[in-house]
Amino acid sequence: MPYSAEHKQRTRAHIVECARVLFNRKGFAEVSIDEIMASAGLTRGGFYNHFKTKEDLYVEAVAAYRDFNPHERWPQLDFDPARRGSAFARQMVDVYLSHEHLDDVEGQCPMIALPSDVARAGTGVKRAYHGLLERMAGMLAQGAEASAGAEAARQRGLALAALCVGGMVLARTIEDDAFREEIRAAARATAHELID
Template sequence: MPYTTEHKQKTRDRIVECARELFNRKGFVSVSIDEIMGHAGLTRGGFYNHFKTKEDLFAEAVIAFQNFNPADRWEGLDFDPTRCGKAHAKQMIQAYLSRSHLDDIDGHCPMIALPSDAARASPRVKQAYFDLLVRMAGIFADGLPPLDNPDDMPKEKAHQRGLALTALCVGGMVLARTFDDAAFRNEIREATQALALELIG
């Protein structure tokens, strides 16, 4: 009996999530297809029913994070994806720069866990990585207050500031996860979060 479309999609989603966790732990190059499928409870042969190459899977793992809801994975977070503007930007900062995110290696955003891998990856992976960054920057741009004029900020200026705030958040977490000293890791995270929230206002 052939599998239903729903079953195939659930299987695909499971492979993507297992791949993302393993890529986060070990990096793209160090993870094999066999390891990914084993982690998902499946055989290697099933991989090619869903993806042509490991790089295709890498791209899908990055794309999937665009729809990630932190409240589904990390307890105690007040995160409502229907919010917009400043409220959405603020909750994004609080979740992204949370202790839960920092401590959850498997659940890290690809921009934190895999920047070097993405830089060496295929154009499709780079495009997925770019789209994720632009999406995050757009959320921040929509939530940032004007610098001087209370009237509407020019789109180009808002975009620049959104990119800068994204770089602050991602860079702070990349640095924080680099060190073994838990207190210092948390100090970097808290300092980054405090400044990011101050910029949102």
């Protein structure tokens, strides 16, 4: 008896989530299809029922983060998706530049975990990464459009996204805990200044 469309969709989503975690941990090149499918509790042959290539899966794994809800991953953080304007942008900065995000390799944003991989990837992956950055910048631009205009708000959103991602990439590479914290805190404080 063939599986239902709903079952197939759930299985595909499970494969994407397992792959996303492995890509975050090890990078695209170091993760095999066999490893992904073993993590999902499935066989390699099942992979091709859902994806043509590992890069197709990579595209979906990057794009899946667009709908990430930080409260589901880190319930202790203050995050309310109903907030609007600069209050929403401030909470995004606080969550993005949080200790929880910094320490959670498996749950981290692909913009932190995978920039070098994406730079070497194909068009589909770059398009998904671009879409993720556009979404983040748009969310961080909230509240500025009314006072500054659409173009200035977009520039602020892009600057905030670059500051958040860059701050986390640098902090992630540092082993000295005090210096890591200094980088994270400096990025957060400067981001708050840009919002206020």
